[in-house]
Amino acid sequence: MERHTISILVDNEPGVLARVIGLFSGRGYNIESLTVAEVDRDATLSRVTIVTSGTPMIIEQIKAQLGRLVPVHRVHDLTLEGPFVERETALVKVAGTGEKRVEALRLADVFKARVVDATITSFVFEITGQGEELDRFIGLMAELGLVGVSRTGVVAMSRGPGGI
Template sequence: MSALHIKKGATSHSAYNLRSNYGDEVERHTLAVIVENEPGVLARVIGLFSGRGYNIESLTVSEIDHESRRSRITVVTAGTPQVIDQIHAQLGRIIPVHEVHDLTSEGPSVERELALFKVAGDGEKRVEALRLADIFRANVVDSTLGSFVFEVTGTSEKIDAFADLMRPLGLQEQARTGVAALSRGAD
């Protein structure tokens, strides 16, 4: 009797299809979570991530409706599609959570981040920092004889690129707000 030589998941129509419907590749997702604005809610949401070993790349929280006491938590995380689905489902089970939206998979969205950069330098480096700031549409919010503080708003990639260019010019410090995001369109 000969052994069957069946390739793992040869086709999706095979009875021996052992392939996962999900990819194994790590994806970056932005989640918008609408919650009750009450003590401990943020800790519960963050506890879900830390308790299961999920990483949070960015986190922003703010009250969005004072009368109904609702807040919006915007979380940027990364994982396989299975992990993202699991995070989405588990967030939805937390009692003070009203809505969970995966802005990355639900359609087009707008993401922005604000950052402040302190760049110290003199002479040619100072001039170059101002020139690059102009290209990136960065605002000078503070200036001394030895340093500038720039304000940059844009995508995370734009903020990263600005930081990379400022490092050799004397980047001293940076502060970032994290991603704020909304879905596009009327819905």
């Protein structure tokens, strides 16, 4: 099983996301991460970024089937096409007082997480980075009073002047 990040340029219209997801669910493919946002208002285009895993044959099937969907303009397997940048953002709520509160702030500083909300008994941190880095931060916060996590999912783009 290989992990792949696939970037899909689609028409920004109702039902497109349902068709893309339907392709995955109908064939039993797993989606590990899914993000969607409009990227060109004038051309009414959105970028769908999907992280999935499978054998090389399954990944090829996924790309071929995505390419045949009517609202899809381009499908890029960023994992195979060369270097790319991949990031994710998380909001992490931690409750605690005393030493645990101080330790949470210290770890947030080490991970370059930003405090976006604070009360006398809790913090909400914002952290951006690669998924593994977020996993480490969340794991450490679990020992200090983790209350909840909200993650954006992966956003990715090829490096250099070409591609999407």
